[in-house]
Amino acid sequence: MPQLDREEYIEQAYFFRTFRERLLEETPSQDILADVREEILATTKLPLAIDVLRGEVMLKGRMSDGMAALGHYFTTFQTYIMGMAEEDRARFDQSTALEILEREARYRGEQPTAAGLFIYQFECLARNRLGYEKGMAAIAADGFYSPDWHDWILLTRSRLGAHEFADMIYFRSEYFVEERRRKTNPPNDRSTAPVLFTRQEGRIAKAHRGKDPLYLFAAMQRHLNYPAIPRTLRADDQHQLPTHLELRLQRLEKRLQLLESEQKGKLDLSEFYAKPPKFTDDEEPTI
Numbered sequence: 001m002p003q004l005d006r007e008e009y010i011e012q013a014y015f016f017r018t019f020r021e022r023l024l025e026e027t028p029s030q031d032i033l034a035d036v037r038e039e040i041l042a043t044t045k046l047p048l049a050i051d052v053l054r055g056e057v058m059l060k061g062r063m064s065d066g067m068a069a070l071g072h073y074f075t076t077f078q079t080y081i082m083g084m085a086e087e088d089r090a091r092f093d094q095s096t097a098l099e100i101l102e103r104e105a106r107y108r109g110e111q112p113t114a115a116g117l118f119i120y121q122f123e124c125l126a127r128n129r130l131g132y133e134k135g136m137a138a139i140a141a142d143g144f145y146s147p148d149w150h151d152w153i154l155l156t157r158s159r160l161g162a163h164e165f166a167d168m169i170y171f172r173s174e175y176f177v178e179e180r181r182r183k184t185n186p187p188n189d190r191s192t193a194p195v196l197f198t199r200q201e202g203r204i205a206k207a208h209r210g211k212d213p214l215y216l217f218a219a220m221q222r223h224l225n226y227p228a229i230p231r232t233l234r235a236d237d238q239h240q241l242p243t244h245l246e247l248r249l250q251r252l253e254k255r256l257q258l259l260e261s262e263q264k265g266k267l268d269l270s271e272f273y274a275k276p277p278k279f280t281d282d283e284e285p286t287i
Contacts, residue, residue: 003144004045004073009109011046013102014039020098029057049073062086077121078104080138084130092128099230100124107227114149115197116226117142122165123217124229132160148194165213166205173202200224 015036022032033054040046049070056066064083067074078101084090085097104120118139125135136157140150156168170176174195197205204223208216220226 004108006109007041008044008046009105011040011044012105013109015046015050016098016102016105020095020102023098024095029063030054033057045073075143076138076141080135081124081130084128092130096128096230103227103230108144112144114145115201116220116224117144118149118153119217119220120227120229123214126213127229127231132157136160149196152194152196164209166208166211166216169197169205169216170202170209173197173205174199175202175206 018036018039019029019032022035023029033050037047037050037054040050049066052070053063053066056069057063062083064079064086067079067082071079081097081100082094084092085094104117107117107120121139122136124130125132125139136153139145140153140157145153152172156165159168172193172195174197177195178199200223201220204219205216208219217226221228
């Protein structure tokens, strides 16, 4: 797949964000696609892609099928993420999938590196438990990666669990090559494998050997400005009502309490007074 122009990725990021926001408003998908198509730049190829997606949604109810048919426009990783969200029994919700695709498209529209894109995509698989076998194959099929990257990603897929992820990055970094040259006498300039990561990425990976890979991802986001993946809401947060609904429920409960008190003849409005007046029989009127 050839790389798209920058304006394509900018419009893709807008499309995924707008689609997610309007889904949360419970707008039907086909209506969202029809409306967003008019908002996208006509000079890009995205409006034509949206026509295909809308047709697939109306026919099969799945947007990922349309993305798979447009392999020259959408990447295999984008199709895989959307497909996992549209599975019947998936725990991975569509809102999170769209936010993942939005951030990826935004990063591609800036100055992406192969290392930054891979770390982001790999963390998406790890945090959301989307499966490494098919997920890594989808990442490797992205045309953004060179043949060396493609081979290393597939090799990493086969070694996950047997080797630490930080080690696999460290041994393919410029920092590892520098350290080996310093230790050999005379310095050995020959590298046994292609170098894929920079010196700084190698330093961060070495510092996180033996640690949770999530700490490695967070460090690279802090030091190298790699994109951070969206976090899924906790179960407690997902069942929490919006603030405005909570306020309306509280008001309704208060009204019901007042009605019940009035029916029982025990209505007391003193709590609504800013300064409840005091009346006594001994008080003399003032003129």
